[in-house]
Amino acid sequence: TTSHRAVVRIGITAKKKQGTDWSEMMLEAQAVTVDETSVWLIVAGYKLYYREGVTMEDPQGERWKPVSSQNLKIVKISVNNGIVWGVLDSGKLVVRHGITPTLPLGNSWHVMAVNNVKECHVGRVLECGWVV
Numbered sequence: 001t002t003s004h005r006a007v008v009r010i011g012i013t014a015k016k017k018q019g020t021d022w023s024e025m026m027l028e029a030q031a032v033t034v035d036e037t038s039v040w041l042i043v044a045g046y047k048l049y050y051r052e053g054v055t056m057e058d059p060q061g062e063r064w065k066p067v068s069s070q071n072l073k074i075v076k077i078s079v080n081n082g083i084v085w086g087v088l089d090s091g092k093l094v095v096r097h098g099i100t101p102t103l104p105l106g107n108s109w110h111v112m113a114v115n116n117v118k119e120c121h122v123g124r125v126l127e128c129g130w131v132v
Contacts, residue, residue: 052064
């Protein structure tokens with residue numbers, strides 16, 4: 001949104017593609033990425049958050065949990081099926097390691113040998129990742 005507020009659209013179904021209502025989640029959002037069971041958010045100051053408790057029945061989840069950025073300045077993020085990629089302000093690509101069903105936040109970031117990245121997207125259907 002123009003005010004940088006993160007909001008979630010609820011009530012989206014095959015018959016009601018526009019959904020039914022907006023619900024505000026957090027202020028100062030810079031970027032967001034979502035898959036079937038997780039939401040990752042970047043806020044001002046390169047701070048990262050993971051939304052706990054996100055399910056098909058409760059797409060808003062329960063609470064925001066901070067994620068260590070290891071002092072990396074992540075400006076873009078993409079998640080899909082337990083794989084999280086990010087783009088640093090320097091244009092390097094990072095991947096989150098240690099993500100499991102019992103540790104959905106993972107435990108560390110690894111800088112990949114790719115430079116000058118502006119965008120990234122982890123795809124599920126094609127089992128590949130794209131960068132620009």
